[in-house]
Amino acid sequence: MSEWAAKRFWTAASAEEVEGGHAVRLDGRAVKTPAKAALVVPSRAMAEAIAEEWQAQDERIDPRTMPVTRGANAAIDRVRPQHGEVADMLAAYGDSDLLCYRADAPAELVERQEAAWDPLLDWAAEACGARLAPRTGVMHEGQDPAALERLRTEVHALDAFALAAFHDLVSLTGSLVLGLAAERKAFDPEALWAASRIDEIWQQELWGEDEDALAAAEAKRLAYLDAVRFLSLTRSA
Incomplete structure (x- = not known):
């Protein structure tokens, strides 16, 4: 059929x-x-x-x-009726933010993460009043509850349309800080996307490129840029 x-x-x-x-x-x-x-x-x-x-x-x-149509449908049908639950789900990324979990070796990867991620954590501390601390390794360590609450307040302040776009910005990058930086237009969107891909790019350099993985990564990049555009359209005069 x-x-x-x-x-x-x-x-x-x-x-x-x-x-x-x-x-x-x-x-x-x-x-x-x-x-x-x-x-x-x-x-x-x-x-x-x-x-x-x-x-x-x-x-x-x-x-x-039709990415803009899809985004508007999601904002109206799914996000608006459960705004608080969606905001809480996204705010929870702050306690396990991608930018906070660092490699301990090799030195070049450690340096790449520090160079790209430390300025973003510094930005969040200044712009949002929330200092998140980096850790070495992948074991979860909780962040300062006061910092998490300030980030939660930022997310809950978004309206349904902005939150629909924000969902993709956060879930595609694995980082609440990257999502907030994109939402506030604090950095170039492509630079933020590249920051989210440091570990994957390192693996590609180490083991070689895989066509399927590259295609999946490009699809995610385009979806991320669609979310950036959708967010800008919510605020256009």
């Missing part, structure tokens, strides 16, 4: 200002989320990006080519 896919039924997709934000219409019909909620987004720029994704569809709709 062939896989079912929805067919295109509209001629023109457009953005429109509505009560509470901006909506997308297909030949005048309002787009809804998979859960049948009104798809109303916080900025006109986001609505226009969603309209462009719908307009670019061919005969059959391919959700894989």
